[in-house]
Amino acid sequence: MRKQLLDTDQIMYALGDGNYSNLYFSNGTVELTSHTLKWYEEGYPTFLRISKSAMINPKYIKDCVSVSPGIAYITMDTGVQIAISRRRIQRVAFKLRRMGESVSKEVGKPGRN
Secondary structure: OOOOOOOHHHEEEEEEEOOEEEEEEOOOOEEEEOOOHHHHHHHOOOOEEEEOOEEEOHHHEEEEEEEEOOEEEEEEOOOOEEEEOHHHHHHHHHHHHHHOOOOOOOOOOOOOO
């Protein structure tokens, strides 16, 4: 297997599609790769897994919003909204706070899930 070098600073987010992943870059391009999100998660620890099918680069987060106790999403710099899975809301909020990212006051409140 050929190992491809990627500039992780340019990857905004990745969406899984079975055994493939679509990488979305800051310049607007999309690349289909033959690796799973798990592979990227293990190789790129700065990325944040927000659901079974989505992984984001915290560098490109514009906002994090909670609609209700079990519904939250991340808005990327481009305006794309990606849902945070219900079971990962607390974990994602904790990691974002640790990273120093701004988090909506509603996300991650104790007892909300």
